[in-house]
């Protein structure tokens with residue numbers, strides 16, 4: 001057993017600049033740092049959750065330059081010069097986004113650990129298919145795992161959100 | 175049956191109680207949601223205090239080996255290393271972890287031997303997790319590799335013994351007889367005897383285990399933030415391991431826990447290690463978050479893995495005269511504390527059937543695999559699966575329609591409450607009616623032209639090698655576990671035979687509340703929550719009691735030192751226990767507030783009533799609101815606006831349960847039930863099972879919040895589908911785990927979930943305050959047996975039975991091949 005006080009070792013780092021939820025940030029990061037850990041531990045973005053760190057569960061879903069990615073499969077340095085959005089960007093001053101509202105109304109979350117990922121997946125899905133068929137919903141959500149809800153209420157939430165957002169204009173939402 | 179007062183008129187000026195809207199029974203939207211949806215919820219993974227260091231674990235890759243030496247010198251030389259702990263360090267200062275059976279010694283880090291792949295051997299603390307993992311790689315361990323014990327049946331031969339000090343791989347077992355099973359089998363016209371196996375599965379919540387531990391050197395005590403389940407009950411697993419009294423180890427849970435399903439009851443290894451590390455580092459907080467690979471291979475959270483032999487004794491007309499079950503449960507390397515899953519099936523030993531002569535025999539077996547803990551259903555799912563498979567096979571053998579055979583043996587409504595052979599009592603329900611009802615629905619919608627079971631379609635599909643079928647099963651979810659029975663295996667079983675009813679001690683549920691200055695209520699739970707919506711339920715229940723709005727009530731969580739020892743959120747207890755606790759708490763608070771008003775007015779308490787969120791003088795109609803009362807009460811040492819209440823388990827008042835209680839047989843006073851009809855299609859060329867539609871009629875008594883009840887059913891059924899078709903922790907012959915990522919442990923995704931049609935009835939429980947029954951585990955209990963039985967129905971023409979769960983494509987394909995040979 002040893003209890004030496006730690007002193008930071010020299011490890012290579014790299015400077016990155018990106019836009020995170022509309023704000024420009026610059027940071028020094030190790031090249032091996034995952035984007036998920038960068039967002040969570042360095043930027044205190046809790047909405048990005050980590051359920052597997054190998055690209056299956058989708059809890060870490062974030063938007064990188066307009067496309068959803070599993071942030072646990074991307075290194076922070078790969079986001080250099082990019083625009084990153086997380087679930088934190090959705091609610092407007094505490095007012096829930098229609099997708100979030102739909103999840104609430106339809107009881108589409110229980111423990112909530114998967115929820116930001118599903119909300120982000122729904123956002124991309126409705127961007128591409130504002131009025132999705134069941135098959136499109138299935139495909140759109142197939143990369144996310146929820147262990148609590150059994151998915152039925154998530155389907156309903158997606159349908160409700162689609163209804164709500166129709167008329168409001170889906171572009172406006174982005 | 176309907177929820178009579180939902181949506182009734184609220185605003186009557188007279189405030190008559192009968193006219194008030196009842197929130198209980200309606201789908202009040204959850205108070206938990208907003209913070210979760212906006213990313214603000216704080217799970218344990220999000221808690222990182224200033225200056226916190228991070229722990230990583232070195233885990234062995236050997237299933238069975240003697241540790242010869244552990245060389246930590248290179249690790250300690252790493253400039254970012256704060257601490258390295260090995261098993262030897264622990265032995266000096268701490269205790270082994272409490273174990274589920276006597277005679278075992280399990281340390282948080284392996285000492286002499288490793289006994290499963292993934293068992294932690296050393297802990298490293300460093301500035302961040304990445305670096306801690308770098309340092310782990312610098313530790314060198316020499317092993318003397320031993321032969322692993324992998325197969326649970328071979329393990330019973332004791333050729334290689336995993337725990338030398340115990341001397342056997344079968345540390346416990348019991349053969350219980352109820353009625354006269356021997357006589358029943360002797361007299362039977364038919365005896366059906368078959369074997370079944372249930373694969374190793376688990377709850378696998380999306381959030382892994384996590385802990386932040388901080389030692390306080392000034393007071394020599396610990397603060398342990400973690401996502402352990404049952405934090406006021408199993409905190410002993412942490413404080414005993416540390417060697418401290420309970421009040422020195424404050425276990426705190428966040429309001430949001432990312433699922434547990436039983437599995438996080440056993441995360442004390444991590445909690446203890448982080449606490450020890452913080453103590454070695456003079457109080458620097460130490461954080462550990464289990465990663466997914468660690469969780470799947472060595473997270474102390476596997477669940478039932480059973481091989482069954484089931485015998486049914488039957489009359490010529492299909493009456494089941496006797497039931498004889500034997501199973502081995504593959505526990506993995508250690509019997510997990512506090513209680514294993516071998517006994518709960520006794521609470522539903524004969525399923526929904528009236529069978530009086532029963533033998534229940536089991537052996538607990540140790541192998542070189544990750545240990546078990548609890549998972550939704552707690553051992554009942556495999557039991558009901560095995561029983562229903564045997565019913566299907568008996569129907570084939572006697573050439574009786576399986577549904578008719580089931581009907582013939584169902585407990586009848588006029589037998590309720592029905593005491594089963596093993597002494598638990600089913601409270602209420604009309605099983606035959608429920609089974610008929612679901613069959614009528616399926617007949618009408620599907621066994622007709624254009625339906626999934628249109629005979630012409632079924633025939634045509636069969637030509638293509640696709641076999642469709644449905645089975646109608648009635649399955650029971652035992653709810654609201656008592657606690658006294660749970661140490662049966664650590665008790666002197668002979669002494670139980672003469673035990674007195676007075677010696678039974680159940681655990682209550684605790685609730686606390688205080689009126690705040692603005693007249694709103696702060697309530698506290700002593701149980702943890704992992705998605706069940708307890709804050710919402712408490713707000714609903716208390717709002718009704720106190721005649722205020724749910725939005726006027728906030729609910730927090732008590733830590734393990736502040737709270738008394740209660741059972742907590744498990745065993746489908748909370749709906750019933752919280753209802754009782756809220757009622758008791760509300761009554762106590764209202765009584766106090768009337769007294770307070772009476773004192774202030776200088777009148778007799780009988781002349782004061784509680785009404786509409788305040789107290790009122792009967793003579794003049796003058797009122798004090800809750801805010802007034804908080805002000806009146808302010809500054810008094812023994813405030814009347816702050817109350818706590820312990821709701822005692824309902825069985826303590828019910829003589830029906832005396833026999834079960836005295837003998838420490840599982841006591842579950844509510845029997846929720848489901849009549850299921852999953853329509854399946856088996857592709858005999860690929861072995862793939864598709865559930866085309868799942869019909870289910872469910873009854874959990876009075877529903878406190880129908881949305882939440884339905885959510886529990888959806889989630890439970892999804893887990894049931896996973897258990898029946900997808901999930902398994904396989905091990906190869908050398909003891910290496912085969913499912914260590916989500917690529918190999920297959921959780922149901924949106925693609926595996928069939929259309930679902932749920933119907934609800936409400937048969938109130940006569941045994942509980944609100945008529946509610948426990949309903950946290952349902953779908954996981956009744957899903958697998960129902961699906962497997964439908965597979966049997968589909969494959970009946972080929973004579974195939976789904977005798978192995980999960981019924982994976984390769985297994986079914988093999989059976990089809992054999993059948994066609």
Ligand code: FES
Nearest residue numbers: 051052053058072
């Ligand atoms: S944490 Fe990224 S996909 Fe699971």
Ligand code: FES
Nearest residue numbers: 110112146147148
């Ligand atoms: S709500 Fe728990 S994982 Fe989806």
